[in-house]
Amino acid sequence: MTAIAAQLSFTTNGSGFRDPAFAENKLAPVHRWTPWIAGFSAQFVEDVFREYIPKTSSRSPVVLDPFAGVGTTLVQAMLHNYSTIGFEINPYAALVTQTKLKAVSIDLAQLDAVIRSVERLKSDPNGTAPAKYRPHGFRSRIPFFSNQIEPQVLRLLKKIDSIPDDDIADITRIAFGSVMVRFSNYTYEPSLGSRPGAGKPLIENADVPAIVVSKLREIRDDITWLKRQGIVDERHSRHSVYCADFLNFNTLISDSSVDLLVTSPPYMNNYHYVRNTRPQLYWLSMLPDGSTKDLEFANFGKYWQTVRGSEPIGLDFNHAELQQTIKDLRKTRLTSGAYGGPGWANYVASYFNDCHRFVEIIKRVMRRGGRAVIVIGNSIIQGIQIPTDEVLGDLANKCGLLYEKRIVLRTKRVGSSITTSSVRRGEKNRVGLYETAIVLRKR
């Protein structure tokens, strides 16, 4: 797209960086606790550390992930005794990451006692179901849990409430959060939808305590493994994970303090992290005002649903090619109004305005010579291909960072919520969906 991009080394994956797909994490200790969409693998993060963390540094390097998800970057950094800083706006994902980073100090005898007490819930199938644990404001088109399953869930939530150790209570919460959709009438495909809608039968009954206990046992095994990894205590490395919007709370990070940033921001594909975690957010009481609205508005890049109906949104910076793309997009499917080109043009402009703020912030917090490795995919919106990675690189260059490298990680990616794209129409299109890592350096 740009002259700058054309000058960059364009490496296909002979670079030594392994496939970033999160699928690999399903097998790795600790990473496997909770599935999460559009992350990268622990192996990929290892490759980045090998490339960019100096072997001879006398102090513990500081690794930042501003969009931490369920903590792939930060857990790997902890295993190396690096100091970590993370931001994650979604309270469920933030809890998972915070819990993983504290897990090495969990008392296994206490965890075993809790596992046994959850197991015992099974022998009391007719016990009372405390209705106060049913979340207010949680609505679903069909009943989320069957009549046989919901009382078991309510008893489990009451049990969690009574666990005296906060960290073990959190482990039990995330064990429940990571399996709850399995025994619900909903399914991830990868967006959350009803099972009948996906051609699957309803789930009438399941042994909820047994499913949660099996997850707790997996977590316990991984904590045992963690304890053998030689992780040192807080005097040597510190871990901070903020459940907060990185764009607005980054002042929690000192200037020029970050050695390496490894992250993957939300892609411009409108994948709705907030809606897809509604079950966990509501059933684990993670929304103080019972609504996801604030989260939706603060999400990086915004959601199409939150900006499509606004007055035309313009770019906060100069970028002639992107400006032209947005202009072209705004003229498509005019008769559909907010649902056509004008709505999507607002989404694209909002997304890149956040990208612009993002590169300004990382320039401030990175140490001189420090690197940022950002995994991102392109997008095809209303049939128009937008090379998000290249635009992000341009913005970084304009703000004074050096756009050092662009590494193609995958040339085939399954997109979601991309409307009227040639991919969806099944055409033999010239440009498909790809994923790259762009590498930025602070001069």
Ligand SMILES: C[S@@+](CC[C@H](N)C(=O)[O-])C[C@H]1O[C@@H](n2cnc3c(N)ncnc32)[C@H](O)[C@@H]1O
């Ligand atoms: C692609 S995912 C990152 C996944 C992560 N690499 C992992 O392995 O789990 C992007 C994440 O950014 C989070 N996010 C979105 N907007 C944010 C914001 N303004 N501040 C912090 N996190 C945000 C989303 O909730 C989502 O978890």
